[in-house]
Amino acid sequence: MSEDARVGVFVCRCGSNIGGFVDVPEVVECAKALKDVVFAEEGKWSCSVDYLAHMQECVKEHNLNRVVIASCTPRTHEPLFKRTVREAGLNPYLLEFVSIREQVSWVHMDDREAATEKAKDLVKMGVAKARLLEEGEEIRLPVKTDSLIIGGGIAGMTAALSLADQGFNVTIVEREARLGGLLNKIGRVWNNGSEFPADELVKARAERLYNHPHIKVYTNAAIDTIEGYIGNYKVTVKSNGSIEAFDASTVIVATGMQEIEPVGQYGYGDDARVVTQLDLEGLLKNNALDNVKDAVVINCVNSMNESRGCCNIGCGISVKNAVALKGLNQDIHVHILYRDLCMVKDERGNVERAKRAGIKFIRFPDDRYPEVSRENDRLAVKVYDVLLAREFSIPADLLVLTTGFQGDSSVEQIKGQLKVSANAEGFFQEAHIKLGPLDFPADGIFLCGGARSPKNIREACEEAIGAGMRASIPMKRGYIEAEGIVADIDPGACNGCGLCAKNCPYGAIRMADEKPTVVKALCKGCGLCAADCPTNTITIIHYSDEQILAQIEAALEERPEEKIIGFVCHWCCLGAADMAGVSRLQYPPHGRLIRVMCSARVASQFVLSAFELGAAGVLVGGCEFPTCHYIVGNYKAENRMERVKKTLARKGYDPERLWVLWCSAADGPKFANTMREMVKRLNLK
Numbered sequence: 312m313s314e315d316a317r318v319g320v321f322v323c324r325c326g327s328n329i330g331g332f333v334d335v336p337e338v339v340e341c342a343k344a345l346k347d348v349v350f351a352e353e354g355k356w357s358c359s360v361d362y363l364a365h366m367q368e369c370v371k372e373h374n375l376n377r378v379v380i381a382s383c384t385p386r387t388h389e390p391l392f393k394r395t396v397r398e399a400g401l402n403p404y405l406l407e408f409v410s411i412r413e414q415v416s417w418v419h420m421d422d423r424e425a426a427t428e429k430a431k432d433l434v435k436m437g438v439a440k441a442r443l444l445e446e447g448e449e450i451r452l453p454v455k456t457d458s459l460i461i462g463g464g465i466a467g468m469t470a471a472l473s474l475a476d477q478g479f480n481v482t483i484v485e486r487e488a489r490l491g492g493l494l495n496k497i498g499r500v501w502n503n504g505s506e507f508p509a510d511e512l513v514k515a516r517a518e519r520l521y522n523h524p525h526i527k528v529y530t531n532a533a534i535d536t537i538e539g540y541i542g543n544y545k546v547t548v549k550s551n552g553s554i555e556a557f558d559a560s561t562v563i564v565a566t567g568m569q570e571i572e573p574v575g576q577y578g579y580g581d582d583a584r585v586v587t588q589l590d591l592e593g594l595l596k597n598n599a600l601d602n603v604k605d606a607v608v609i610n611c612v613n614s615m616n617e618s619r620g621c622c623n624i625g626c627g628i629s630v631k632n633a634v635a636l637k638g639l640n641q642d643i644h645v646h647i648l649y650r651d652l653c654m655v656k657d658e659r660g661n662v663e664r665a666k667r668a669g670i671k672f673i674r675f676p677d678d679r680y681p682e683v684s685r686e687n688d689r690l691a692v693k694v695y696d697v698l699l700a701r702e703f704s705i706p707a708d709l710l711v712l713t714t715g716f717q718g719d720s721s722v723e724q725i726k727g728q729l730k731v732s733a734n735a736e737g738f739f740q741e742a743h744i745k746l747g748p749l750d751f752p753a754d755g756i757f758l759c760g761g762a763r764s765p766k767n768i769r770e771a772c773e774e775a776i777g778a779g780m781r782a783s784i785p786m787k788r789g790y791i792e793a794e795g796i797v798a799d800i801d802p803g804a805c806n807g808c809g810l811c812a813k814n815c816p817y818g819a820i821r822m823a824d825e826k827p828t829v830v831k832a833l834c835k836g837c838g839l840c841a842a843d844c845p846t847n848t849i850t851i852i853h854y855s856d857e858q859i860l861a862q863i864e865a866a867l868e869e870r871p872e873e874k875i876i877g878f879v880c881h882w883c884c885l886g887a888a889d890m891a892g893v894s895r896l897q898y899p900p901h902g903r904l905i906r907v908m909c910s911a912r913v914a915s916q917f918v919l920s921a922f923e924l925g926a927a928g929v930l931v932g933g934c935e936f937p938t939c940h941y942i943v944g945n946y947k948a949e950n951r952m953e954r955v956k957k958t959l960a961r962k963g964y965d966p967e968r969l970w971v972l973w974c975s976a977a978d979g980p981k982f983a984n985t986m987r988e989m990v991k992r993l994n995l996k
Contacts, residue, residue, distance in 0.1 A: 318350075318375070318378070319349065319350040319379070320378075320438065321351075321352060321357055321366060322351070322354065322381045322382075323382035323412075324353055325382060325383065326355070328416060333426050335353050336353060339353050341431040345434075345435060345438045346438075346442070349374075350375060352369075358382070358388055363395045366396075367396075377442065379407045380392050380407070381437065382409075383412040383413060384885075384892075385410060386746070386881070386885065386886060402448075404445070404852065404853055405445075405446060409434055410433070411430040411433055413889045413892030414433065414904060415430045415900075417892040418895070418896060419897065420895065425900040432874075432903055433903065433904075435868070436903065439861040439864065440861055443861055447852045450793040450795060450797070450832060451791070451793075452832050454542035454788070455542060455558070455560045456478070456560065457481075457559050457560050458560065458561045459482050459562045460482070460563045460565055461484055461562065461725060462492070462565035462566040462762065463487070463492065463530070463565075464771075465491070465492060465494055465513075465768055465775075466565040466774065467567075468483070468490060468516040468517065469775035470563050470565055470779045471520060471779075472519055473776045473783075475526045479786055482527045482559065484548055484550075485530045486531070486532060487531070488530055488531050491517065492567045494510075495513060496596075498593075498595045498635065499595075532550035533550075533721075535547040537728045540755065540830075541755025541791055542755065543832070546558070561755045561756070561786060563778050564756065564757070564759075565759050565762055565775065566721050566725060568738070568761030569717060569718070569719055570587055570714055570715075571714050572587070573613055573712050577609065577710060578683060579712060584709055585690075585710045587711070587714050588629065591711050592632065602708065603636075604642070605705070605708050606643055606644070606645045606646070606711060607646045607707040607711070608645070608648065608712075608713060609711070610647065610713040614714070615650060619715050623764065625713040625714075625715070626654050627658045627767060628713060629649070630662055633647055633665055644669075646672075646692075647673070648673050648675055649673070650675060650676075652672075673694055674696065674698055675695055682694075690708070691705070717737040718736060718739065719762070722737045722739065726739065730817050730942055731752070731753060731756060732752075732942055733937075735936075738763055739758050739763055741758060743882070743976070744977075749778045752835060757781050759771070759774035759778035760774050760775055793832060795852055796854065797835075797852055798820070798829050798836065799851075800828070800850075801848045801849075804847075805827065811849060814840060816943050816944070817835055818833060819834040819835070836851055836853075836908050837911050838851045839911035839941070839943075842911060842913060854908060859917055862905050863876060863905070864920075866903040866905075875901045875926065875995075877902050877904040877930040877931075877932060878904075878907055878910070878917060878918075878929070878930070878932065879904050879910075879930075879932040879933075880932060880933045881907065882976065883932075883934040884910070884972060884982070885906055887976060887979055887981060890979030891979035891980070891982045891983040893979070894979045896979055896983040898984075899986060908941075909933065909939070909945075910931055910945055911945070913931050918955050919955070919959070922964050928969070928970065929968065929969050929970070930970045930971075932974065933945040933948050933971075934974075935975045945973060955969060
């Protein structure tokens with residue numbers, strides 16, 4: 312923008328949430344004294360309807376062309392304030408958001424003076440960036456009415472019907488010869504208090520799919536290629552030896568999950584009497600359980616340990632199949648050995664049903680799993696009962712292991728094709744566990760069911776309907792407005808090296824006539840290209856080099872030797888900082904956080920600048936490995952920071968003053984502990 316900056320600062324008291332621990336009037340007075348600030352005031356509840364209307368009046372009355380909001384986390388409230396300033400006639404990209412609740416008042420409750428000084432610094436940093444903001448615009452893309460669904464299990468079939476019943480055209484691709492997924496291996500299912508054969512459910516859904524005028528089904532098929540973006544995906548499918556091509560506007564991933572084979576555990580794989588729950592489903596389905604008198608179920612195999620959390624559905628499965636065993640033969644003795652029964656309210660009645668059927672439950676301690684031996688050609692299970700404080704030895708003709716789950720084997724291929732992330736357990740990574748649980752960060756791609764995490768039938772179907780609703784929104788509207796945080800390349804200054812095109816995780820930069828161009832519909836604004844550009848010719852809208860460097864300078868203008876500059880990714884590390892705030896985890900007030908969309912945006916010059924200006928330390932925080940909302944951003948950032956440490960050493964700075972932190976959005980304690988440890992190691996007071 313060519314006009315002079317006229318910045319308005321709105322500092323929220325948020326009742327006692329901020330005002331109880333920060334001297335808000337003092338922060339407002341500090342803001343008034345900053346360059347180009349023409350208006351600043353305190354708001355009691357800035358997100359209230361009345362105050363939002365008042366804010367719009369202030370924008371117009373004072374002719375504001377930049378706005379800084381100092382309140383809570385931008386991860387929840389930034390969209391609200393963007394809409395507010397837009398309705399006041401101001402471009403929403405001229406808004407800067409500052410978190411003085413999660414990052415200040417809630418985490419420095421015992422030191423009002425230090426909290427106030429930190430809030431003043433954050434506002435100063437926000438104003439410094441706001442003065443340099445440029446107008447941006449959402450990218451409007453046309454979206455047609457065709458959807459691709461990858462996976463034909465219960466979630467994929469339900470999502471397909473949800474969309475097709477609204478009149479959208481659906482193509483479903485299933486790699487097996489028949490639809491149904493895991494349900495084809497299951498005998499009976501429990502749902503909402505009723506019990507029925509799984510085959511009947513599969514048959515009913517499959518018939519609806521094959522007879523639906525808006526659905527095309529490929530079986531024995533696999534995605535060969537997917538290129539494009541929302542509204543313009545080009546898909547090729549290999550099916551029964553041939554290749555077919557079609558277009559899709561949206562994609563739903565419903566690839567399901569698979570049981571983890573407990574090879575080598577309790578004799579599984581060596582003794583036919585040791586089976587998994589899925590094996591047992593097949594035996595029950597085929598009535599292949601003759602001569603079983605004593606059955607023992609061991610829960611939490613390959614779950615609830617250091618590498619995996621609760622499998623979510625194992626307890627319910629173990630109870631269901633135990634009841635099925637008793638239904639097969641009432642004389643079978645069945646014991647369920649468990650650490651904890653993690654079941655939703657609707658499933659608790661099944662436990663009482665199992666007890667009435669004569670099934671015995673024994674709870675064992677977390678650090679003392681059952682032991683299995685062989686006695687007189689029979690299995691014997693030794694278990695310590697926590698409730699009775701004694702050990703039992705239980706004979707078994709059948710030992711059933713309730714093992715954990717992992718993502719489908721197709722995940723690696725599909726995540727590469729769609730440019731999305733998966734976690735260490737092979738489940739796809741959603742955009743945000745609360746704010747976007749069925750969305751990927753890339754527009755137009757959604758997920759549901761076992762592709763996301765272990766699910767029972769009801770949960771998978773509910774998520775599938777939700778994913779169908781999410782996919783239907785842009786198709787019903789006919790367009791989508793993608794966020795305007797994208798890369799912009801100055802062709803005149805570019806040397807045509809092609810590094811940006813080579814490294815872009817989304818393939819959003821294409822070389823033409825030895826010069827790169829940005830396909831803005833594909834660009835997600837991660838900033839990897841700008842951080843690595845050798846000629847500094849790439850700008851990321853709203854996160855330019857100049858804007859970030861201005862924040863660093865503002866933060867370190869006074870007493871830099873007492874401060875830690877933190878560059879935190881919007882999705883995970885900022886989320887962890889927010890979680891520390893929500894949890895009221897107290898840590899020292901030395902940190903000054905600068906938000907970037909991805910840790911890959913943190914250029915070497917940002918870190919060097921912070922140290923040159925006297926910072927005590929620098930923290931670079933991003934997503935926990937192996938996931939990243941920008942696919943490989945954390946890997947690229949980690950490699951770059953290793954190089955920066957070598958540069959720091961050559962320049963005479965202690966490289967140990969540069970820290971990196973990889974965490975999930977739920978890792979509030981990890982973030983708080985890191986800040987405490989940094990302050991301790993840097994000898995800050």
